[in-house]
Amino acid sequence: MNRKLFQNEIRKIVPELNETQLEKLFLYAELLQEVAYALGLSNLSREADILEKHLLDSLMLLPHLPEGPFCDLGSGAGLPGIPLKIVRPETEVYLVDSRRKAVSFLEYAAARLGLERLEILKARVEAPEVPREYFAAVVSRAVTALSELWDLAYPLLRPGGKLLALKGPRGREEVEALQERHPKLPIRSHPYELPCGRPGTVVEVLKSSPS
C-alpha cells in the first residue's frame, strides 16, 4: 500500500486526521522500517507492508476505543499503542512490555515523535507498578491467547472498561474458549479486512460495572 492509498484508508477511520498526525504516522513507519526491523522487533521491512499490516491494522481498533486512559499490553515496537496515541494525542497512554530491547525502542520512538502523556513501563503487566482498576481500555495484539489475555487485562480495567484485542484467523476459536470459561461474559467480535485481503477481528470484552 503506497502513502496515498494509506492516507485515503486512514481518513475513512479518522476523518478529522490533521497533517501533523499524518506526518507522525509516516515517521513512525520509517522508525519501524529502519530501527525496529534491525532490532528484530518487527518482521516487516517494506514501507508498503508496514503502513498496511502494522499501522492500518492497529487503527482498526479506533472505532471501538472508549474515551479515557488505555494500556497497550505487550506493546513490542508500539503496536497498536503508538498509532492509536498519534491519532488520540490527548489521551493518557501506557505502553507496557517486559523486554528491555522493546522498551528502549519505545522510548526512542516516543522522543522522535514528540508524544506526551505517555508512560512506557519495562515490566510484566502482572507487576505492581502497572496501575490496577484504572484503564478505560486495555489494547493488545499478538501477545497471547484471548483467555490468558483476559486474565491479564481484567485487574487493570476499571469497571465498565474493555479489553480490545486484535486477532487473526484463530480469533473465533479463542472467543469460544473464553466464552466457555465465562458463559455470561459480554464478548463482541468485529471482523474487518485489510485492503490486501487479510482478515482480522477486533475482539471486545467488557468488564461489567457492579450492579
Ligand SMILES: C[S@@+](CC[C@H](N)C(=O)[O-])C[C@H]1O[C@@H](n2cnc3c(N)ncnc32)[C@H](O)[C@@H]1O
Ligand atoms: C509478538 S510480540 C507483539 C508485539 C506487538 N504487540 C505487535 O503486535 O507487534 C509480544 C510482546 O509481548 C510482550 N509480553 C508478553 N507477555 C507479557 C507480559 N505478561 N507483560 C508484558 N509484556 C509481555 C513480549 O515481551 C513481546 O514484546
